[in-house]
Amino acid sequence: MAATTGGGRTRxxxxxxxxxxxxxxxxxxxxxADLTLIDSKEYFEIPWAGLRAxxxxxxxxxxxxxxxxxxxxxxxxxxxAVNISNTDVLTEEGRLVPYDYLVIATGHSDPAPKSKxxxxxxxxxxxxxxxxxxPF
Numbered sequence: 276m277a278a279t280t281g282g283g284r285t286r287x288x289x290x291x292x293x294x295x296x297x298x299x300x301x302x303x304x305x306x307x308a309d310l311t312l313i314d315s316k317e318y319f320e321i322p323w324a325g326l327r328a329x330x331x332x333x334x335x336x337x338x339x340x341x342x343x344x345x346x347x348x349x350x351x352x353x354x355x356a357v358n359i360s361n362t363d364v365l366t367e368e369g370r371l372v373p374y375d376y377l378v379i380a381t382g383h384s385d386p387a388p389k390s391k392x393x394x395x396x397x398x399x400x401x402x403x404x405x406x407x408x409x410p411f
Contacts, residue, residue, distance in 0.1 A: 285309040289364050289374035291356045293319055293342055297380035302345050310349035311372055313364060317341060317353045318391045328398055335398045339391050353389060356381075 286308045290301045293314030301312045324338030342351045354366035359379075364372045388394045 286375045287311070287373060288376045288378065289313060289372055290378040290380060291359075291364060292378075292380035292382055294380065294382040295319075295322065296382070297378065298342070298345070300378050300380065301342075301349060305346055305348040308376070310346075311352060311374075312342060312346060312349060313352045313354060313356050313366060313372065314342065315353070315355045316387050316389045316394065317343075317351070318394055319345075320387070320394060325398065325401075329402050332399070332402065335395055335402075339394050339398070341391055 288304055288308040289311045290297045290304075291313045293301070293312055293316065297312065297314065298319045301310060304310050319340050319342060321338040321340070324334060328335035328338055352366060352370065352372065354368050354370070356364050357367050358365040359377065362373055364374065364377070366372065388397050
């Protein structure tokens, strides 16, 4: 059941950042608020899965999950948040996203491809570089 404001309107929650913390809070709140997730990419990459993917390449596909696969009751905006006011988040494309509650879960800055196929290609490229450096 979605939480409402005093006027009966569903509370708007915006989560900025779709990493571990942002994805978890978005998934948890999606049926309790009018939820919007703003992330610079369309997928969540399990960060600690990278090492296993290096020794088991097929694992990489299971460690990159589209936000839409776990967020069925919320909006996803694939963009960077460039400005935040007391009432809105401004995206790189100029879209204003209003909120009642804001969660900033941006983590660290790591340039990542926006799409899942490009993200998987990025992992494969990293694996190739590491194998070139490997003493084995």
